[in-house]
Amino acid sequence: xxxxxxxxxxxxxxxxxxxxxxxxxxxxxxxxxxxxxxxxxxxxxxxxxxxxxxxxxxxxxxxxxxx
Amino acid sequence: xxxxxxxxxxxxxxxxxxxxxxxxxxxxxxxxxxxxxxxxxxxxxxxxxxxxxxxxxxxxxxxxxxxxxxxxxxxxxxxxxxxxxxxxxxxxxxxxxxxxxxxxxxxxxxxxxxxxxxxxxxxxxxxxxxxxxxxxxxxxxxxxxxxxxxxxxxxxxxxxxxxxxxxxxxxxxxxxxxxxxxxxxxxxxxxxxxxxxxxxxxxxxxxxxxxxxxxxxxxxxxxxxxxxxxxxxxxxxxxxxxxxxxxxxxxxxxxxxxxxxxxxxxxxxxxxxxxxxxxxxxxxxxxxxxxxxxxxxxxxxxxxxxxxxxxxxxxxxxxxxxxxxxxxxxxxxxxxxxxxxxxxxxxxxxxxxxxxxxxxxxxxxxxxxxxxxxxxxxxxxxxxxxxxxxxxxxxxxxxxxxxxxxxxxxxxxxxxxxxxxxxxxxxxxxxxxxxxxxxxxxxxxxxxxxxxxxxxxxxxxxxxxxxxxxxxxxxxxxxxxxxxxxxxxxxxxxxxxxxxxxxxxxxxxxxxxxxxxxxxxxxxxxxxxxxxxxxxxxxxxxxxxxxxxxxxxxxxxxxxxxxxxxxxxx
Numbered sequence: 001x002x003x004x005x006x007x008x009x010x011x012x013x014x015x016x017x018x019x020x021x022x023x024x025x026x027x028x029x030x031x032x033x034x035x036x037x038x039x040x041x042x043x044x045x046x047x048x049x050x051x052x053x054x055x056x057x058x059x060x061x062x063x064x065x066x067x
Numbered sequence: 068x069x070x071x072x073x074x075x076x077x078x079x080x081x082x083x084x085x086x087x088x089x090x091x092x093x094x095x096x097x098x099x100x101x102x103x104x105x106x107x108x109x110x111x112x113x114x115x116x117x118x119x120x121x122x123x124x125x126x127x128x129x130x131x132x133x134x135x136x137x138x139x140x141x142x143x144x145x146x147x148x149x150x151x152x153x154x155x156x157x158x159x160x161x162x163x164x165x166x167x168x169x170x171x172x173x174x175x176x177x178x179x180x181x182x183x184x185x186x187x188x189x190x191x192x193x194x195x196x197x198x199x200x201x202x203x204x205x206x207x208x209x210x211x212x213x214x215x216x217x218x219x220x221x222x223x224x225x226x227x228x229x230x231x232x233x234x235x236x237x238x239x240x241x242x243x244x245x246x247x248x249x250x251x252x253x254x255x256x257x258x259x260x261x262x263x264x265x266x267x268x269x270x271x272x273x274x275x276x277x278x279x280x281x282x283x284x285x286x287x288x289x290x291x292x293x294x295x296x297x298x299x300x301x302x303x304x305x306x307x308x309x310x311x312x313x314x315x316x317x318x319x320x321x322x323x324x325x326x327x328x329x330x331x332x333x334x335x336x337x338x339x340x341x342x343x344x345x346x347x348x349x350x351x352x353x354x355x356x357x358x359x360x361x362x363x364x365x366x367x368x369x370x371x372x373x374x375x376x377x378x379x380x381x382x383x384x385x386x387x388x389x390x391x392x393x394x395x396x397x398x399x400x401x402x403x404x405x406x407x408x409x410x411x412x413x414x415x416x417x418x419x420x421x422x423x424x425x426x427x428x429x430x431x432x433x434x435x436x437x438x439x440x441x442x443x444x445x446x447x448x449x450x451x452x453x454x455x456x457x458x459x460x461x462x463x464x465x466x467x468x469x470x471x472x473x474x475x476x477x478x479x480x481x482x483x484x485x486x487x488x489x490x491x492x493x494x495x496x497x498x499x500x501x502x503x504x505x506x507x508x509x510x511x512x513x514x515x516x517x518x519x520x521x522x523x524x525x526x527x528x529x530x531x532x533x534x535x536x537x538x539x540x541x542x543x544x545x546x547x548x549x550x551x552x553x554x555x556x557x558x559x560x561x562x563x564x565x566x567x568x569x570x571x572x573x574x575x576x577x578x579x580x581x582x583x584x585x586x587x588x589x590x591x592x593x594x595x596x597x598x599x600x601x602x603x604x605x606x607x608x609x610x611x612x613x614x615x616x617x618x619x620x621x622x623x624x625x626x627x628x629x630x631x632x633x634x635x636x637x
Contacts, residue, residue: 007104031417031418044272
């Protein structure tokens with residue numbers, strides 16, 4: 001059975017990509033929300049990519065067995 | 068755009084926020100993922116042990132996160148954010164004194180009995196300890212409560228989706244609940260637990276933007292305290308204990324005895340140690356040490372949940388340019404307390420992040436509902452269907468029944484969701500259910516575990532007396548509000564305070580009746596108490612493990628964490 005952490009990793013990576021791409025598009029036209037000047041979506045996208053990427057890599061099917 | 072909406076809510080009375088294509092994509096991917104996990108896990112849920120107890124092979128971390136996530140329903144997220152706006156930081160007591168010591172007590176003291184007795188459910192333990200009558204009473208009341216809770220959760224979510232996103236209320240109820248029905252029916256508790264762990268991550272990552280940006284806007288915690296003081300002209304909203312010396316000195320209208328004995332004592336112990344919805348997750352752990360660690364791991368995370376639930380409520384109190392009102396006072400252009408979390412998400416989250424935040428709310432709803440329907444299916448199959456309807460069927464038959472019960476549980480929940488639309492105060496109704504069924508149940512279970520003399524007849528009559536007295540007290544105050552001063556010890560007590568005291572009295576009545584009846588009836592022979600009662604149960608020794616691997620070490624850490632939090636926010 002694939003570990004639950006692998007599913008989490010894949011989903012967060014996909015979300016990271018979507019939010020990062022959206023945030024990059026907003027750099028020139030920030031959304032009209034409070035504190036938009038800090039580009040929170042950009043940081044959130046990077047954070048999701050890092051967490052998701054780590055879990056996907058670490059729990060990739062077969063990787064743990066090889067170790 | 069969202070800022071404009073917040074500054075002039077009357078302009079868009081029928082919808083709070085709009086979703087971009089990126090937001091919708093995030094939500095669609097979430098639904099596809101939870102369904103995909105259900106289909107993937109179907110092949111692993113073949114026996115009843117797989118379907119109802121996830122094969123008893125979950126690690127402490129998975130069981131612990133699932134344990135907490137099953138509790139993090141939509142009502143929990145949005146209801147307590149609303150309570151924080153209404154009652155201030157006092158609402159954090161429901162995360163701190165209500166997490167420690169009850170969750171640690173479950174892990175260190177009660178979990179060994181559940182695990183060693185190899186029972187499938189809490190009513191199953193009561194059958195072993197007290198007999199069939201107590202099991203039947205507990206099983207039926209639990210099944211009833213679970214379906215009502217699930218329906219209330221579903222209705223609350225649908226209302227939020229309608230107000231926030233403008234979604235049709237029927238669409239929200241049916242799409243979300245059919246998704247839960249599909250993945251729990253396919254993969255049983257395996258699927259429920261996997262998705263709950265996934266939902267735990269989404270809830271945190273989706274809502275975290277609010278406390279981070281909120282504190283930046285407010286100028287940190289001290290800046291927020293100043294802003295709240297300017298808005299409400301009182302410091303009572305930011306102190307945990309210093310205002311609890313009198314009933315009238317704090318926004319909740321509660322005395323410290325209600326918080327310590329009613330909440331920290333009876334309600335918290337009752338909920339965390341006997342509500343099968345959460346206990347089932349710890350029972351799915353792969354060994355006793357993991358089962359003991361699961362609620363302790365959950366306790367750490369429970370104590371930081373106020374960061375994403377209570378703090379947004381306080382931030383709204385200090386920062387929103389308009390005042391929220393009770394549900395009953397909502398008029399066009401006004402927003403209710405229950406909309407605090409979506410309002411704060413809309414304040415800070417742009418496209419993409421908003422989709423993640425809305426997904427967090429949907430995930431909260433689904434984890435709460437999946438927890439309810441999987442627990443319902445287990446209790447119905449093992450504690451009602453198997454003993455009273457079809458006794459000696461094959462294992463495959465009971466798995467089939469479990470799958471059908473999952474669907475039945477969802478259908479009943481949907482019916483309940485439509486039924487509760489008739490009630491004015493949903494939160495009041497839900498708290499009442501906890502005090503009716505959970506508080507007395509804790510009295511019955513804990514006496515059974517620690518007191519050898521508690522007899523089968525006493526278990527039944529004690530539980531019945533506690534439940535009936537709790538319902539009677541509720542009805543009494545509804546019929547004549549003057550009785551509030553008797554039951555909640557003060558006419559100033561609010562609904563929440565009344566719930567705390569009612570739970571305390573019903574627990575005391577349950578314990579007293581159990582003790583008195585025990586003294587006049589015959590106890591079970593000692594040999595039938597092995598593995599069920601303290602002093603007659605042999606526990607595996609943790610002494611050979613290094614200190615950092617022992618559950619008691621991590622339990623002590625929760626205690627220290629708890630003390631620090633109380634000191635900081637005293």
